[in-house]
Amino acid sequence: MSIIEEKKTGSNLKNLKVVTANEAVALAVKCARVDVVGAYPISPQTSIMEYLTKYVETENLPIEIIRVESEHSAMAVAMGAAAVGARAFTATASQGLLYMAEMVYWVAGSRLPVVMAIASRAMGAPWILGNEHTDIMLPREWGWIVLFPEDNQEVFDTIIQAYRIADKTLIPVIVGLDGFIMSHTTMPISIPDQSIIDSFIPKNTPKPYALNTENPFTHGNAVSSNLYMEFRYDIFRTIEEAEDLVDQVDREWYELTGRTYGGTIQEYMLDDAEVAIIVMGASSGDAKQAAMNVRQKYNIKAGVIRLRSIRPFPVKRLSRIASRLKCIGVLDRNMSPGLAGMIATEVKFALYELENRPIIQAYIGGLGGKDIKIEDFENIYLELHEMMQGKRKVEKVRWVGLDLSAVEAYFEEV
């Protein structure tokens, strides 16, 4: 029986394991036969490293886990390993990503195919553990491909896809996941046969970038201004062109496992949709439910555009989808202070030249782990529907779930 036939009979749901998204990451790293891991604890990412060290120590796996003294060093470890051709991994979140930032940028400039998981979390001050996407949005300018899955199965699959994409582009890849909402909640996932993974991300490919003593060269030494911009352009172009590659790799994964996530964008109920919400990650499930609800309750033709790839930003796909829509709401779980959410600003740039440009309304919500409910999404659909009918004005940005009375009450008390 071929793999595709197996898929059709549903037997691809074998080797099920009930895991958190963090354990899904750790399992994927193990299945990807990673050589070297830079490990440093930070919530909500920490259990990735706990699982990995447990696998390595109890199963005696040939993975070198270096328990370093900072996130900066965690990424440096991954870089040093990748520079000699090893497969490298690290993970972080929030403050850790900020501390690591210098190395994250350097690895991208070095064109080393490192993969990193980020369990998204808000950043201080004040101290905050809750989920938000501002951290995951920052490296979009740093020369990495940034993918953001929706659930634990997709997290596992996307880590594997990430190594394929990184090896092909020599652009490092971040796989984000919603902190706590996914990192600490379980669902059953199916682990593909190891042979499928080995064939999908082979390790013995030629690595012309790898330092070696037979043909010594210098990695990362100074360049003139005449070359630097050309190197930056190559990163720009490679990530731009990766829009097709991310779609293609997801299709290839489908051929092997029967699972697909739409590549750069997962489209939900968009065939006849007039209004749609652009959303990322775990909230997408609630957005989908809300789309179904408003279709039934109010007969609003609603759909969901789940942005799965932040970089490459899927301008081509999004333009095709948007040209069929009348009104789009963009829900950002991040903010660019005084402007709007970061995805909304990019969506407006991407769609500005569109002939039949839809109305675009920016929303900010869910910062610091504040819940975004299904009713909030339903409300957004109602607002978008009113904008479409001309009954409501578009604003620069609307906040979801903002309750200033709680702050006022606190200051009255003190």
Add this chain to the structure above:
Amino acid sequence: MTSIKQLPYEEYLLAGNGSCPGCGLTIGLRNVLKAVGKDVYMVVPASCSSVIQSPFPNSSVTVPLLNTPFAAAAAAASGMVRALRVMGKDSVVMVWAGDGGTFDIGLATVSGAAERNEDILYICYDNEAYMNTGGHRSGATPLGTFTGTTPTGKKENKKNVPLIMAAHKVPYIATASIAFVTDLYDKILKAKNIKGFRYIQIFSPCTPGWLLPTEKSVESAKLAVQTGIYPLFEIENGVFKISAPSKAYLKKEKRKPLQDYFKIQGRFKNLKEEQVKMIEQWIDEMNEEYANLDGKKII
């Protein structure tokens, strides 16, 4: 002990690199690489050494070299050496870092790698300031020194990183000098064959940074040993041993006058009399301490 005539003819650091005339670090690197040989991977953080490699696509070293940001070298070398060992390669992984990258911004990273006893040959070429930025004080700059950020002289004294490394109980620690090339060569040769974290700190004059005539680079390094301000020693498996070039100068009466060392360098021109006394006292105490430690297991 290797004699100067026995040093290998092979050159791994090429002529025509971007270093200044009289550069101390290039004398050091040239001879370090002669001792290490070609089976080595270099890791270099931000420093003069990132600049003097010559711009892409040229390279002035004939061994593989990875450039890293300032604080990252010891960690990048950790990842690299573990990867090489997983791949079955036994090559030396050598960090070549300045004192800023070692004493200051990189100290946590160096300490982490030392605590894990990573199989790294870590070499700090110590020119006693941030010279690549144009001469600015570091934790390695001695008391009273003029730099761009200590225009009236540094208020604090140099920190003792070799003894900080000793507190990590790593298998090999040494100080060396570019003026005593065979001592340096032998230390590298020995360190090369030891497993685990090895720390070697090489005294490397910087002619523009020290306001030092270019022809006095080696002379100043020699005087640093002869005046007892920079004693050379080894700590091998915890046993402290004063190196031959410094042996005689443990005794105060054998030391050359400190002024011989100070007067050829513009960086000491602002030294006040009481600062000179403080430095003299520091040298006396340090050498007395080292004389007591000599031959003993200290960690």
